[in-house]
Amino acid sequence: MNAIETKELTKRYKDLTAVDNLELEVRQGELFALLGVNGAGKTTTIKMLSGLTKPTAGDALLLGRSVVREPEAVKRLIAVSPQETAVAPKLSVAENLELMARISGADRSEAARRIDALCEQLSLDQVRRKAAGKLSGGWQRRLSIAMALVLEPKILFLDEPTLGLDVLARAELWELIRSLKGEMTVILTTHYMEEAEALSDRIGVMGKGRLTAVGTAEALKQRVGAATLEEAFIRLAKEAAK
Amino acid sequence: MKQTLLLSRRTAKELLRDPLTVIFGLGFPLVVLGLLSAIQANVPVPLFLPEKLTPGITVFGLSFMTLFSALLVSRDRCSALLLRLYTTPLRPAHYIFGYLLPMLPIALAQTALCYAFGLVLGLPWSVSLLPAVLLNLPAALVFISLGLLCGSLLNDKQVGGVCGALLTNLSAWLSGIWFDVGLVGGAFKTLAEILPFYHAVELQRAAYAGTLSGALPHLWIVLAWAAVLTAAAVWAFLRQMRKN
Numbered sequence: 001m002n003a004i005e006t007k008e009l010t011k012r013y014k015d016l017t018a019v020d021n022l023e024l025e026v027r028q029g030e031l032f033a034l035l036g037v038n039g040a041g042k043t044t045t046i047k048m049l050s051g052l053t054k055p056t057a058g059d060a061l062l063l064g065r066s067v068v069r070e071p072e073a074v075k076r077l078i079a080v081s082p083q084e085t086a087v088a089p090k091l092s093v094a095e096n097l098e099l100m101a102r103i104s105g106a107d108r109s110e111a112a113r114r115i116d117a118l119c120e121q122l123s124l125d126q127v128r129r130k131a132a133g134k135l136s137g138g139w140q141r142r143l144s145i146a147m148a149l150v151l152e153p154k155i156l157f158l159d160e161p162t163l164g165l166d167v168l169a170r171a172e173l174w175e176l177i178r179s180l181k182g183e184m185t186v187i188l189t190t191h192y193m194e195e196a197e198a199l200s201d202r203i204g205v206m207g208k209g210r211l212t213a214v215g216t217a218e219a220l221k222q223r224v225g226a227a228t229l230e231e232a233f234i235r236l237a238k239e240a241a242k
Numbered sequence: 243m244k245q246t247l248l249l250s251r252r253t254a255k256e257l258l259r260d261p262l263t264v265i266f267g268l269g270f271p272l273v274v275l276g277l278l279s280a281i282q283a284n285v286p287v288p289l290f291l292p293e294k295l296t297p298g299i300t301v302f303g304l305s306f307m308t309l310f311s312a313l314l315v316s317r318d319r320c321s322a323l324l325l326r327l328y329t330t331p332l333r334p335a336h337y338i339f340g341y342l343l344p345m346l347p348i349a350l351a352q353t354a355l356c357y358a359f360g361l362v363l364g365l366p367w368s369v370s371l372l373p374a375v376l377l378n379l380p381a382a383l384v385f386i387s388l389g390l391l392c393g394s395l396l397n398d399k400q401v402g403g404v405c406g407a408l409l410t411n412l413s414a415w416l417s418g419i420w421f422d423v424g425l426v427g428g429a430f431k432t433l434a435e436i437l438p439f440y441h442a443v444e445l446q447r448a449a450y451a452g453t454l455s456g457a458l459p460h461l462w463i464v465l466a467w468a469a470v471l472t473a474a475a476v477w478a479f480l481r482q483m484r485k486n
Contacts, residue, residue: 050329072331080329084322088252090259095252102248103330131259147326 001064003028003155003185004049008058011044011209018044020209021058026202028063031177031186033196036206037237042189045206046157049187050080063154076104079153083160085140086147089133093124093143096132097150104151111150118146122176138169145176155185162195174198193230205233207240245332249340257310257348267310267352271303272359279363289422296360297374297446298419300353301439304382305413307349308389312401315341315393319482334483338476341390342383349382350375370452377449377457380464381442385413387471394478413439438467 004026011019019041026032036042047053049060051071059066065073088096094115101111119125122142127135132143141161148156161177162170177199180186190196196203197217205213205220213220213236217229226232257263275296282290289295318324327337353375361367392405414420416430417439423431434440441460448456 082322086322086326090256
């Protein structure tokens with residue numbers, strides 16, 4: 001069974017078709033990057049897949065569960081780390097993690113177990129008692145991803161996880177994201193081509209609400225005869241815009 | 243219920259750990275109460291007698307709950323914390339009660355503290371103090387709902403201007419705490435009598451005085467406003483939730 005399978009997934013806003021009959025398949029355990037220029041339909045696709053907005057037509061199955069007919073079941077399978085840091089600023093790191101774990105249904109001891117494991121895995125122990133709002137941008141991003149991971153999702157959506165971070169903080173987060181490979185399915189949206197190339201198993205390029213190309217970074221480069229992924233992306237994005 | 247409690251605990255922690263809550267929510271009303279009591283001691287003004295002023299200040303203090311609740315909701319929206327929570331199996335009622343419920347005991351504690359300080363400053367002790375504190379609940383609901391409404395519609399910068407400056411001043415002027423709205427008369431008095439702020443203050447004064455007949459007409463109006471504003475806050479919250 002695929003982790004994600006969309007069938008003619010469509011979202012229209014009045015005159016605008018943000019996502020147009022999208023057909024996408026993501027395998028279990030895969031790290032799949034979704035690329036596209038602004039307005040290509042990435043965010044709307046993620047919103048439909050994560051139950052934030054209902055499709056106008058079509059459907060998406062997440063591990064066999066329909067986002068249209070079983071949105072509650074889908075929400076129990078996924079976690080989202082939004083583009084913004086999305087933390088409770090006056091709560092400590094541990095309290096933020098506990099909040100999310102308990103919301104997902106974990107009891108106190110199960111939440112404590114998950115928090116201990118995550119703090120160790122993500123090296124959050126040193127800031128565990130610190131208020132989230134007092135952390136640096138890099139640490140807040142790390143916490144933001146941890147808040148998604150503490151839900152123990154089967155499918156994780158990472159929206160621009162390294163946006164605005166310095167080189168060191170970005171490298172640390174890349175390492176963290178790489179460590180998730182195989183443990184869960186990860187859908188990554190990013191504007192950084194080197195990030196998509198370094199982290200993902202396959203890349204999907206969206207344009208005008210449709211998936212215009214899918215493949216490994218190498219396959220996409222070969223397809224358009226480009227030397228770099230950035231060059232390939234620009235050509236594919238221009239093709240999609242025609 | 244468990245989910246509501248989890249969110250309520252988080253709301254309470256966010257509020258009580260914010261210096262803004264302590265400074266404006268508790269400190270500022272007490273400072274105003276102290277200053278006006280000092281003025282009253284030197285230049286007696288009937289409106290600033292402890293039994294008139296203290297109940298009024300308890301309502302004035304509640305106006306800061308609007309700012310706190312609006313800021314919390316708008317910040318949660320702008321930081322995408324709410325967006326993150328919308329992807330969990332929580333239901334709309336969990337969010338709304340999660341914000342609303344913990345603010346009510348904080349508002350009551352604020353009212354009790356104002357009365358306690360009033361007693362220190364010369365407010366005569368009365369057995370009506372406890373019912374007076376409890377009868378500030380409808381007014382607390384008015385101010386908190388107004389905050390949830392603004393927080394659902396405005397961003398955090400707009401909230402600072404609208405709730406921090408405009409609403410706090412407007413509710414104070416139209417409340418009859420600082421001057422008799424009857425002395426201004428005309429449209430100002432009519433507006434004050436339509437809005438809940440004046441009635442919230444009169445309700446507190448009557449409750450402290452222990453006159454049920456004096457309190458009831460104001461209580462119904464404040465309760466009606468509380469119902470309308472709570473419904474509006476729920477509508478606005480659900481609307482922004484759908485928009486996300």
